Amino acid sequence: MYFTHFFVTLHAKKIYPKNMETKQLTPERVKELQAEIRELCEEKNAVILAHYYTTGDIQEVADFIGDSLALARQAAATNADIIVMCGVHFMAETCKLLSPNKKVLVPDPDAGCSLADSCNAEDLRKWKEEHPDHLIVQYVNTTAATKALTDVVVTSGNAKKVVDQLPKNAKILFGPDYNLGAYINSVTGRNMELWNGGCHVHERFSVEAIAKLKAEHPEAIVMAHLECKAPVLAMADVKGSTADMIRYAKHVRKENSVKRLDPPTFIVATEAGIMHELKRMCPDCTFLPVPPEISEGATSCGCNECQYMKMNTLKKLRNCLLYGAPEVTVSEEIAKDAVKPINKMLKLS
Numbered sequence: 457m458y459f460t461h462f463f464v465t466l467h468a469k470k471i472y473p474k475n476m477e478t479k480q481l482t483p484e485r486v487k488e489l490q491a492e493i494r495e496l497c498e499e500k501n502a503v504i505l506a507h508y509y510t511t512g513d514i515q516e517v518a519d520f521i522g523d524s525l526a527l528a529r530q531a532a533a534t535n536a537d538i539i540v541m542c543g544v545h546f547m548a549e550t551c552k553l554l555s556p557n558k559k560v561l562v563p564d565p566d567a568g569c570s571l572a573d574s575c576n577a578e579d580l581r582k583w584k585e586e587h588p589d590h591l592i593v594q595y596v597n598t599t600a601a602t603k604a605l606t607d608v609v610v611t612s613g614n615a616k617k618v619v620d621q622l623p624k625n626a627k628i629l630f631g632p633d634y635n636l637g638a639y640i641n642s643v644t645g646r647n648m649e650l651w652n653g654g655c656h657v658h659e660r661f662s663v664e665a666i667a668k669l670k671a672e673h674p675e676a677i678v679m680a681h682l683e684c685k686a687p688v689l690a691m692a693d694v695k696g697s698t699a700d701m702i703r704y705a706k707h708v709r710k711e712n713s714v715k716r717l718d719p720p721t722f723i724v725a726t727e728a729g730i731m732h733e734l735k736r737m738c739p740d741c742t743f744l745p746v747p748p749e750i751s752e753g754a755t756s757c758g759c760n761e762c763q764y765m766k767m768n769t770l771k772k773l774r775n776c777l778l779y780g781a782p783e784v785t786v787s788e789e790i791a792k793d794a795v796k797p798i799n800k801m802l803k804l805s
Contacts, residue, residue: 481770489770490517496777502538502561503531504773505551508698509729509765510542514773518542521733523699525596525611525798528554540776541784542768544569548784549600553795563772565782567764569597571683574653575632577601583629583651590627593619593648594797595636597655600786602632604793607800612682612697614805615640619648621804635659636682639689657762658683660748661725666691669723669744676744679704681726688725698730702737709738728759729766 505527506518524547531539532554541548594606630637631651680692721742748760
């Protein structure tokens, strides 16, 4: 079994290739590529999905922007022949599970996920064999092969609701995100056994950084993703998924406007890519990203970014549409079992 801080530290200290493409492109070239991408989408009947953590130029050209499962469901509801997932690899697999007859492409097949990697199918199979009387509940941030061994998956937005509906006397193994599982235990009264995995981005946020920002902006509202460590969540006024944060910011902005108050300020503890959508939806609000406590995780702007997500670039997106590759597939044997825990979650949530 992996251990969160050891595993995450390895990811945080690894030297990832920096995405310099956007900095090298002129604004005019960005617009040209975006126009070419939209033309290719129309020509090939393709839809582009962009996770909130991708760069702004990717989000601007996408048909749908959101969290991984919501994006996969939106794409499944279209009549598109091709889905391009600008995110990480397990998200593309989820798209394929929900749209088996559509072609699923990714701009960069090496865009992985430290959290999904922290518990592979063989790891989970061994854990399951050691606890044969337990239900397996897995965060959606897992590979298709891992989902195939799972009873029900959850998202950060619906985990409490789904777990609350499981039998009260059920013994549960929860993975791979330890922080999310610990939070769900705390708000449900459950005693789920937790896999010790984590996201290398969300593990980097520190209480000290939040406290410093709060001292400088005492009126600010602190929002933190549920993948953050418990001490960070304890500092937060709002705890939830990326979509939860965006909804809350829009709500507070509207309330302040009605009451003729100044636009609110938010301190945000999640991957910095979300700032693009937050600023788009609430342009008059102030959003302050929490920097990482591990210096290797910081960018030139001091933001906490996922280098996997930033491997998605406009040039790679254009090329994957142009050439119809790289394609992500899931074997029929794995797919038939992997889709079951997703369907069960949708039924419960």
